[in-house]
Amino acid sequence: YEEKKQVLSDTKLTKKSRLEAVTEEDGREDNGTLFKDHFTSPSGLGDIGVIESITIKNFMCHHSLGPFQFGPNVNFIVGSNGSGKSAILTALIVGLGGKATITNRGVSLRGFVKNGESTADVTVKLRNRGPDAYKGDVYGDSICIEQRISCDGVRTCRLKSKSGHLVSNKKEELTSILDHFNIQVDNPVSILNQEMSKQFLHSKSEADKYKFFMKATLLEQMKRDYIHIKQTKAVTREQVELQEEVVLSNGKVFNNVPLFSPKNKVSVAEEKLQDMQSRLESRREEEETLSEDCLKIKEEVKAKIKAQKEQEVRCWVGATPISKNIQVSMEAKLKRKNQLLASRSNKLKRFGDNMPDLLDTIYKAHIQGRFIKKPIGPIGACINLKDPTLAVAVESCLRSFMKTFCCDNYKDEAVLQELMSHYFSKGNRPQIIVSAFSNTVYKVQGRGVNHPDYPSVLDSLIIASPVITNCLIDMRGIESILIIKEKHAARKVMQHGRPPRNCREAFTVEGDQVYPNRYYTPDFSTAKYLGGDLETEIRQVTPAIFAEFVAKAKEISPERRKVDRSAKSIDVEITRLRKKIGVQESSHGDHEEYAEALANYRDKSNQVRDLKKFIDRLDNIMSDRQTRYKIMRRSLSVRCKLYFNNFLIKMNCCGSMMFDHNNETLSISVGRENDGMSDMRSLSGGERSFSTVCFILSLWEITESPFRCLDEFDVYMDMHNRRISLDLLLELSERQHLRQFFFITPLSTSNLPESDHIKIHQLQDPERAKGQTGE
Secondary structure: HHHHHHOOOOOOOOOOOOOOOOOOOOEEEEOOOOOOOOOOOOOOOOOOEEEEEEEEEEOOOOOEEEEOOOOOOEEEEOOOOOHHHHHHHHHHHHHOOOOHHHHHOOHHHHHHHHOOOOEEEEEEEEEEOOOOOOOHHHHHEEEEEEEEOOOOOOOOEEEEEEOOOOEEOOOOOOHHHHHOOOOOOOEEEEEEEEHHHHHHOOOOOOHHHHHHHHHOOOOOHHHHHHHHHHHHHHHHHHHHHHHHOEEOOOOOEOOOOOOOOOOOHHHHHHHHHHHHHHHHHHHHHHHHHHHHHHHHHHHHHHHHHHHHHHHHHHHOOOOOOOOOOOHHHHHHHHHHHHHHHOOOOOHHHHHOHHHHHHHHHHHHHHHHHOOOOOOEEHHHHHHOOOOOOHHHHHHHHHHHHHHEEEEEEHHHHHHHHHHHOOOOHHHOOOOEEEEOOOOOOOOOOOOOOOEEEEEEEEHHHOOOOHHHHHHHHHHHHHHEEEEOHHHHHHOOOOOOOOOOOOOOOEOOOOOOOEEEEEEEOOOOOOOOOOOOHHHHHHHHHHHHHHHHHHHHHHHHHOOOOOOOOOHHHHHHHHHHHHHHHHHHHHHOOOHHHHHHHHHHHHHHHHHHHHHHHHHHHHHHHHHHHHHHHHHHHHOOOOHHHHHHHHHHHHHOEEEEEEEEEEOOOOEEEEEEEEOOOHHHHOOHHHHHHHHHHHHHHHHHHHHHOOOOEOOOOOOOOOOHHHHHHHHHHHHHHHOOOOOOOEEEEEEOEEEOOOOOOEEEEEEEOOOOOOOOOOO
């Protein structure tokens, strides 16, 4: 499977498919015995994957069973109906992570919790010894798997080391352990319960027997994998054929569409390639003739822009930008001047050009009943100064709250956010503080600063709304901030000795922020929102701007130039030249854009070519895999037949096994040598059970698993067939003494031979809960 994983990385194949490659020859060795198994046994066989013990609590109808300490080779679990035989087998499946449907005893795990209990527990210990141990340095010589099932069907897994240390509780870790040990919980050859035996083996349908053979040998899993790969390959081929058509328009080539597009085929794109190349050559010739004209036009545009700037400045002229700091400062001051001019008609425009419109919209929304309580703000417009000379100090303290709005609840906040989105971009919207409105101001006596010479910020403000006052107390603590006009006095009060009681910080008249151990100076010298004289500020800003324009001009051109054209005429000329350039580019396209599109097209053409190679390679690999699959299927079928006949011959019986892979059927006939063969459909229950055992043994010979479980294999047999079947099972287990076997039976085992390899677990009949199902 490794080659397939490399070729089709998106297709994940099951790790359960560990069948090794087999040779095409089938037959016997020179000594006449059946040929050896072609499946390479792991070097650690008998050291890893063997079930050491199992313990169950509140599982099915049993309060407690175990711990059962199992032998490494043959284990007989004996007991009457209801004693817990099949419960042990079901617990083994669940303990190893199997689904409820695999057990054939329910559709949900919650059905396994004993009536009246909230949880059921299953603990399985697996041997983990030798050089092939799974994370031997972590788990030690055994791995303990603890499964807990709640009454609502939820399962939790805990994986512990031999010492009891919790290693993991992840399902993926359990899957890795089972894969490493080659344990396949859902494979009937590993664990064959009664229902699975009835469904496939005791069924009279030849198709059911064939399905059982395919499932047991993992050929069915391989078949599904191949089908999935074929489907993926078909989808990939279809996508490659759906390459979008290359757009050719007015000498432009744009190929920015995705590779797999449902509009065009690759063949169409390839046909357009030659046309594109010829257009490219003609395009280059046109560009050579037009390049000089374009350069001239662009030079003219630059000259016109330069002249326009000269006219606008009306002083020293330049055509290129000066230092970034000067330009940023000029732009900020121009914006401030425009805001001040707008504030002449509306004071709210100090907080943004759109602020009056926003407040008008809030008022209308409130009238319409969209707010539970009308929002209040901006905060800067809701406060006034007792002393106008403290504007910079107060604004330095409350700078981040000047545009803030207050909302009573989150519903109102959502409505306000929606209204703001019409006037402010997402990153520039005013802040919104949500807090329940109150009609009374907080009582701050005892927690606010009280200095005989200097007021607090709260004392310096006139605030009509208790909501605004409470907001600034909550968010800024204005009751504990002093305003000390002089710098030296502020340093003395805050830093020369212990600060006044309840005082966190102080601000000077220049806006300096003073802490007991720190001192900060603001980046502004005038109040932006709380300033008093609007006209004075406008007069101050207009000249700190004109002077910077002059400095900018001198930096570029020391000499003053005469301008004989108006700025308007230069602007008209620039617009005309830009239109001319646009017409030229729309007619002949942009060379860089064309080159990028052509490179994009060639890149995608290479992708299509590589995908075609990939599909061709995948076709070859799939063809080879299909051939190998058929060889493996034929080999397994032939070997299964030979083993089956060999078991029958040992018992003085004859039989045949006919595989029809085209129709997917398996026909089995058995009989005595002197009586002739009969189809299994005409056999008695005991004879059919005997032939089933031979079939199972044949599958055991050709497949790998560290343990094998057979549930009530002898329930329909007479004593003669049962003795023969037991002899066959014990003979095979003795030959495969490094594997572990579990045989579950309700019948007596008194006639079994004494052996160190055989361990018998006799179960006692428990008391049943009334109405509770048995095993």
